[in-house]
Amino acid sequence: MRxxxxxxxxxxxxFLFLVILIFxxxxxxxxxxxxxxxxxxxxxxxxxxxxxxxxxxxxxFHLKKVNDSLASLNANLLNQLPVDFxxxxxxxxxQTDTAGKRQYRYLPAEVINNSVNGLMNxxxxxxxxxxxxxxxxxxxxxxxxxxxxRRVSPHYAVVMSLLHKxxxxxxxxxxxxxxxxxxxxxxxxxxxxxxxxxxxxxxAVHRGDSVMTSGYSAIFPPGLLVGYIEKVNELSASNFYxxxxxxxxxxxxLQYVYVIENFKAKEQHDVESTLPHE
Amino acid sequence: xxxxxxxxIRFILLILLQVFVLNKVMLHGFATPYLYLIxxxxxxxxxxxxxxxxxxxxxxxxxxxxxxxxxxxxxACVVIAYLRPFVLNLLSPQGGFxxxxxxxxxxxxxxxxxxxxxxxxxxxxxxVYFSLEFFDLxxxxxxxxxxxxxxxxxxxxxxxYEMLFAPSRR
Numbered sequence: 001m002r003x004x005x006x007x008x009x010x011x012x013x014x015f016l017f018l019v020i021l022i023f024x025x026x027x028x029x030x031x032x033x034x035x036x037x038x039x040x041x042x043x044x045x046x047x048x049x050x051x052x053x054x055x056x057x058x059x060x061f062h063l064k065k066v067n068d069s070l071a072s073l074n075a076n077l078l079n080q081l082p083v084d085f086x087x088x089x090x091x092x093x094x095q096t097d098t099a100g101k102r103q104y105r106y107l108p109a110e111v112i113n114n115s116v117n118g119l120m121n122x123x124x125x126x127x128x129x130x131x132x133x134x135x136x137x138x139x140x141x142x143x144x145x146x147x148x149x150r151r152v153s154p155h156y157a158v159v160m161s162l163l164h165k166x167x168x169x170x171x172x173x174x175x176x177x178x179x180x181x182x183x184x185x186x187x188x189x190x191x192x193x194x195x196x197x198x199x200x201x202x203x204a205v206h207r208g209d210s211v212m213t214s215g216y217s218a219i220f221p222p223g224l225l226v227g228y229i230e231k232v233n234e235l236s237a238s239n240f241y242x243x244x245x246x247x248x249x250x251x252x253x254l255q256y257v258y259v260i261e262n263f264k265a266k267e268q269h270d271v272e273s274t275l276p277h278e
Numbered sequence: 279x280x281x282x283x284x285x286x287i288r289f290i291l292l293i294l295l296q297v298f299v300l301n302k303v304m305l306h307g308f309a310t311p312y313l314y315l316i317x318x319x320x321x322x323x324x325x326x327x328x329x330x331x332x333x334x335x336x337x338x339x340x341x342x343x344x345x346x347x348x349x350x351x352x353x354a355c356v357v358i359a360y361l362r363p364f365v366l367n368l369l370s371p372q373g374g375f376x377x378x379x380x381x382x383x384x385x386x387x388x389x390x391x392x393x394x395x396x397x398x399x400x401x402x403x404x405x406v407y408f409s410l411e412f413f414d415l416x417x418x419x420x421x422x423x424x425x426x427x428x429x430x431x432x433x434x435x436x437x438x439y440e441m442l443f444a445p446s447r448r
Binding site for chain 1: 294297298301302303304310327328331332335338342343344345346347348349350352353356357360410411412420
């Protein structure tokens with residue numbers, strides 16, 4: 001017994017080191033758990049407070065860009081108003097009754113922290129569970145999609161950015177409708193490029209084609225812009241292209257985004273989970 | 279100013295500097311400077327190893343809180359806090375460093391020992407941190423490039439920090 005105590009005292013530092021290191025590594029390994037909320041994330045009130053203060057200052061430097069993107073978004077929406085579509089037949093009109101059929105709702109949110117430099121980039125929003133944000137909701141910016149909500153606190157939400165090495169979303173080509181997966185390509189190209197996979201080689205793809213969300217995942221509605229095709233690589237050993245795309249969203253200058261609430265997400269998950277897993 | 283107060287101020291300022299300035303820097307898409315670990319390098323000579331590790335843990339967790347990297351900075355900080363006494367022992371001349379100056383710095387150690395000390399710990403820190411961030415080995419070249427370039431930039435900043443703030447020899 002005495003020897004044991006002497007032994008432990010002698011190597012006390014080493015044991016303490018091991019204990020602390022195991023604690024840290026367990027935090028690292030738990031980061032991918034969807035449900036268990038880790039307390040080390042920026043959706044807490046302390047870092048939220050600092051990020052909000054910082055953002056209040058930094059915000060002024062981006063006002064022009066924010067205005068431009070909001071104005072172009074407004075113009076897009078104005079062009080979809082019913083009054084823009086004149087019809088020669090004024091005696092009968094199609095009434096579109098949308099009551100009770102709404103599937104998606106967009107909640108505006110302010111970006112208070114944003115990183116683009118790491119391999120796992122997250123965005124903090126000043127809008128949380130008290131304002132209706134839940135984990136698993138999609139986030140879209142004025143130019144294109146941004147990410148998926150991973151953690152919420154009463155007033156803040158942390159969004160896993162598209163610029164995250166574990167992020168992949170389902171996307172399709174606007175022209176042909178073929179769908180594949182989009183992942184970020186980290187490296188020297190910075191926060192601009194991704195890779196679209198699983199598009200078969202018999203499909204005609206061209207530089208500049210739009211890549212949209214497919215709407216299969218219940219997170220994003222179909223038809224939101226993901227990016228544009230930049231370069232098409234034909235891999236000789238595979239039947240699929242490897243297409244590099246340029247993201248529509250400029251992640252460096254995000255100020256306002258929209259969190260997408262899908263009212264039918266639960267229903268879709270429930271009916272999909274009734275299938276036996278074989 | 280007492281050493282304790284100095285270290286508390288350094289703790290807060292280095293976290294704010296790292297989170298709000300240095301994290302926004304990315305040179306050529308590879309290198310992000312991590313100056314914050316100079317906090318652990320500059321803790322006083324006499325600090326016992328267990329205290330070094332506790333300080334490193336707290337410091338790392340505070341950074342993780344801001345950066346959404348649970349445990350990664352904390353693990354890297356604790357590893358260099360544990361290694362620090364060994365490295366200092368290796369580098370210390372016979373009879374130890376001048377004890378008048380209580381903290382490791384260019385003036386108390388001299389340029390060559392201090393730079394060796396900084397290089398070893400910065401490289402170890404970056405290896406631990408970036409390996410945890412990547413967490414797989416199939417992109418090992420990118421991992422090595424990032425470690426080397428980031429370590430280089432961090433070291434340049436540490437040298438600048440020392441030139442600006444190191445206590446002058448009297």
